[in-house]
Amino acid sequence: MIERLRDAFALHRTRFILGGVALLLLLVNLAxxxxxRYRERLVSIDNRQSFLARQRVTAARLPLIKEKLFLQxxxxxxxxxxxxxxxxxxxxxxxxxxxxxxxxxxxxxTLESLRPRPESASGGPTADFSTVAMTLQAVGPLxxxxxxLAALYRAEQFLKVESFxxxxxxxxxxxxxxxxxxxxxLG
Amino acid sequence: MTRQxxxxxxxxxxxxxxxxxxxxxxxxxxxxxxxAGTITxxxxxxxxxxxxxxxxxxxxxxxxxxxxxPAKTPDLRKTIEYQLELLTPFAEGEILYGYTTxxxxxxxxxxxxxxxxxxxxxxxxxxxxxxLLVDGLYPESQRYxxxxxxxxxxxxxxxxxxxxxxxxxxxxxxDRFLCSSExxxxxxxxxTRAEAIxxxxxxxxxxxxxxxxxxxxxxxxDPGFNLLPVSYRRPDYTRTILTGLAVANCLLLIFLxxxxxxSLTALEQRLxxxxxxxxxxxxxxxxxYEQHRQGQVFIDQFxxxxxxxxxxxxxGELTTNLPVTSYLERFTLPRDSRLVQIDGYTDNIAALSAxxxxxxxxxxxxTRRRQDQTFFQMEVKLP
Numbered sequence: 001m002i003e004r005l006r007d008a009f010a011l012h013r014t015r016f017i018l019g020g021v022a023l024l025l026l027l028v029n030l031a032x033x034x035x036x037r038y039r040e041r042l043v044s045i046d047n048r049q050s051f052l053a054r055q056r057v058t059a060a061r062l063p064l065i066k067e068k069l070f071l072q073x074x075x076x077x078x079x080x081x082x083x084x085x086x087x088x089x090x091x092x093x094x095x096x097x098x099x100x101x102x103x104x105x106x107x108x109x110t111l112e113s114l115r116p117r118p119e120s121a122s123g124g125p126t127a128d129f130s131t132v133a134m135t136l137q138a139v140g141p142l143x144x145x146x147x148x149l150a151a152l153y154r155a156e157q158f159l160k161v162e163s164f165x166x167x168x169x170x171x172x173x174x175x176x177x178x179x180x181x182x183x184x185x186l187g
Numbered sequence: 188m189t190r191q192x193x194x195x196x197x198x199x200x201x202x203x204x205x206x207x208x209x210x211x212x213x214x215x216x217x218x219x220x221x222x223a224g225t226i227t228x229x230x231x232x233x234x235x236x237x238x239x240x241x242x243x244x245x246x247x248x249x250x251x252x253x254x255x256x257p258a259k260t261p262d263l264r265k266t267i268e269y270q271l272e273l274l275t276p277f278a279e280g281e282i283l284y285g286y287t288t289x290x291x292x293x294x295x296x297x298x299x300x301x302x303x304x305x306x307x308x309x310x311x312x313x314x315x316x317x318x319l320l321v322d323g324l325y326p327e328s329q330r331y332x333x334x335x336x337x338x339x340x341x342x343x344x345x346x347x348x349x350x351x352x353x354x355x356x357x358x359x360x361x362d363r364f365l366c367s368s369e370x371x372x373x374x375x376x377x378x379t380r381a382e383a384i385x386x387x388x389x390x391x392x393x394x395x396x397x398x399x400x401x402x403x404x405x406x407x408x409d410p411g412f413n414l415l416p417v418s419y420r421r422p423d424y425t426r427t428i429l430t431g432l433a434v435a436n437c438l439l440l441i442f443l444x445x446x447x448x449x450s451l452t453a454l455e456q457r458l459x460x461x462x463x464x465x466x467x468x469x470x471x472x473x474x475x476y477e478q479h480r481q482g483q484v485f486i487d488q489f490x491x492x493x494x495x496x497x498x499x500x501x502x503g504e505l506t507t508n509l510p511v512t513s514y515l516e517r518f519t520l521p522r523d524s525r526l527v528q529i530d531g532y533t534d535n536i537a538a539l540s541a542x543x544x545x546x547x548x549x550x551x552x553x554t555r556r557r558q559d560q561t562f563f564q565m566e567v568k569l570p
Contacts, residue, residue, distance in 0.1 A: 013290065034444075041451050048458045052465070059468035065475045072482045079489050128485040146499055153495055161495050163524075167517040179522060183492070 082158035083129055084184035092184040093132050099155070100136060100180075107148035109140030109176070117179065133162075134180045142166070142174050158183055191405065192322050193230065193237040194330065197310045198245040204229050207237070210402025223317035240319040241406065242311060243327045244414065247347045249302045250275050251326075251363045258294045267299065275301045283307055283324070287360060287411035298360050300326050300412055311419065324415040325408040328353045328360070331385065333404035342381035343398055344370055346388070354379045358407055496520060496569045501527060508545050510538040525569040528552075536561040 086092035093116050104111050117133040138148075145166060152159055162179040169175040191207035204226060206212035214229045216222055230237055252274055260266050267274070271282055281304035289296040307324070315321055328351070331343055337357045345351040350366035352375065362379075372394050375384060389395035413420075498520075505515065513533035520527050533539045536554060539561075543549045548568035555562045 038447075038451075041455075045451065045454055045458065048455070048462070052458055052462055055462065055465045055469050058472050059465050062468055062472050062475075065472055065479060069475050069479050069482070072479055072486070075486060076482050079486060082489075128488060142502075146502055149499055153499070158492075159495075160492060161498070161520075163520050163522040164498070165517065165519040183489075 080185070081156065082183065084132075084157050084182055085187070086184060087186065089130070089132060089184075089186075092182070092186075093134075096132065096134060096159070096180075096182045099157075100134070103148055103151045103155075104136075104138055104140075107140065107151065108144040109138040109148055112137040112139060112175075119181075129183050129185045132182045132184060134178075134182065136176075136178045136180060138176050139169050139173055140176070141172050145174060145176050148176075152180075190236055190238070192239040192241040193226065193235065193319065194243065194402075194406075195240050195314060196243045196245060196327055196330070197248065197307060199247050202310065205402070206233055206235070207405070208403055209233075210399045222313045226314075226317050226319065238320060239322045240314055241322045241330075241408075242314065242324045242415075243330045244302055244307055244324060245347075246327050246345050246351050248306060249300050249326055250277070252297075252299045252301075253362065254297050254299065255291065255293055256295045256297060258290075260295060263288060263295060263297070267297065271301065274299060277301065277303055280305050281308075283414040283416065285325075285412040285414050287409055289359075298363070300414070302414060304416075307414070308416075308419075311415070315419075320421055321415060321419060322421070323408060323410075323413045324419075325406075325412050326414075328363075329408035329412055330406050331398060331401040332358055332407050332409065333401050334358075334407060335401060335404050336383065337407075339382045340380060341383040341385070342375070342379040343385040343401075344375070344387060344395070345398075352379070354381060358409065360409065360412075496525065496527075498527075501567060501569065504546055505529075508542045510535055510542055513539050513542075520569075527567045527569060529565050529567060530562075532560040532562045534560055536563070539563065 084092045084095065086095060097114055100114060101111060114134065114136045117135045119131055119133045138145075149161075152161070160181040160183075162181055164179070165177045166174050194205040194207055194210075196203040196205065200218060202216040202222065204214040204216060212233055214225065216225045229235070254274065256263060256266060267284070267286060271284060272278055275282060275284070282301050283304050284299060284301035286297050286299040289298075311321060311324060328343065328345060332355065336355065340354070340356050340361075342352060342354045344366065345353065350370060352364050352366050352370060353360060354362040369390075372384065375381075384395055385398040385401060386393070386395035387398045389397060509515075510533060512535050513531060515529055515531035517530040518527060519529075540551065543551060543565065546567060547570075550566045550568075552564045552566055554564075
């Protein structure tokens with residue numbers, strides 16, 4: 001076998017040399033390719049390790065975020081109780097008017113007008129709730145007005161007093177004008 | 188004490204033992220002499236501790252042929268082996284042969300050397316029986332192929348019934364021819380174009396160089412001319428060991444590379460597994476963060492609405508602190524403002540001014556005297 005190889009080498013020296021060079025180049029290219037792949041894998045592993053470390057840090061925040069979410073939920077539930085609920089805006093507007101009239105009557109105030117007021121924007125496009133605005137005018141004693149305000153402030157649902165004016169009307173009576181805003185969520 | 192192989196030249200009727208580095212130190216062994224004892228005595232006499240022998244066959248016992256085979260000859264060895272009886276004058280019996288090949292323009296140039304086994308192998312057997320290991324069996328001319336002439340064209344003239352002229356290019360034999368008469372240096376030189384010509388016994392005052400000079404160097408015979416049959420050759424332990432080491436190195440390299448890639452793969456799998464384990468928790472954290480963000484949006488929106496103004500408290504403070512002779516005609520809280528505008532009148536502006544100090548962030552905007560009353564306008568900033 002060795003002698004055959006020797007004969008072949010003696011006969012085809014140039015071919016052997018060229019073949020050897022080609023083989024060497026092939027080995028060098030294979031080695032380069034292999035080294036590149038090896039480095040790529042090392043970089044990939046390094047990235048994966050960094051990613052895993054970040055994921056672990058994120059996962060470690062789980063108890064904290066659960067606690068924060070619990071507190072937020074409590075706060076959110078309290079706030080949501082302040083919203084009016086109904087199937088439509090008209091229904092909610094109606095229920096607000098009924099409530100106001102009831103409280104006005106209880107405060108011995110005479111209603112002159114109560115009407116929904118057009119609202120240019122109701123909480124913005126991403127708001128979790130909508131608003132309905134009302135303008136109320138009534139006449140009655142000043143202490144009746146404070147009683148009405150107290151009832152308004154104690155109400156389960158929140159009505160925001162945006163503006164008001166109180167002026168003398170006659171004898172012991174004042175004329176009250178209020179701009180109110182109610183907050184609601186459909187459903 | 189040298190351990191170089193003993194040089195033994197097989198001649199037609201006898202053997203010639205020669206010192207490996209002192210060619211003039213020779214001993215002839217006759218056909219009837221006992222070889223083993225003679226070799227032992229020769230070695231002892233000249234301080235040699237040879238365990239191997241390099242055998243050379245006198246050119247007188249060999250046949251030389253130069254031939255050309257077609258370039259497309261598929262297997263030179265088989266071709267030569269098949270044509271051996273045609274190429275050599277040895278029609279019967281086993282033939283020992285060796286050859287070298289050179290790629291030429293017209294095909295493969297072959298230098299073939301052959302000899303009768305029956306006249307050579309018995310001597311080889313006797314040498315082996317003496318306890319020496321045989322390194323190789325070469326034509327006598329190969330004894331003088333040394334590194335001294337490896338870079339030049341040179342020639343030698345060997346003795347015999349007809350002198351033999353051999354021309355070399357470095358370590359490679361180029362031509363061999365017989366000299367029917369004693370060769371003339373200038374003719375031989377022009378014929379061979381050799382830079383140096385060695386003669387086994389140079390005539391006096393001739394430019395030939397002494398062939399024995401080359402005998403002092405270690406011979407570098409061409410392996411192609413090794414006439415020793417395969418069954419006589421010693422296993423090449425060095426080559427076997429080197430081959431084994433090379434294979435072991437390759438296997439070790441493959442093992443190391445495979446082991447490294449295996450460890451990388453195992454590490455990747457462990458990382459993937461750990462990532463898969465932590466992924467649900469991370470996903471839950473992300474989901475909860477999103478819920479928290481949305482919840483916070485709602486809370487922030489509600490916080491932006493703000494609380495109702497403390498009008499009841501304001502009325503209480505006004506009732507408590509304003510002088511009893513002060514009357515309020517109008518309260519106004521404009522939209523998007525926290526300033527309550529109050530219009531009224533009093534008959535004691537000094538007392539009113541003093542009372543304003545106790546109402547907190549209050550400003551008297553204007554006063555106007557009319558019908559014995561002082562009409563005033565003030566602003567109270569709600570907390």
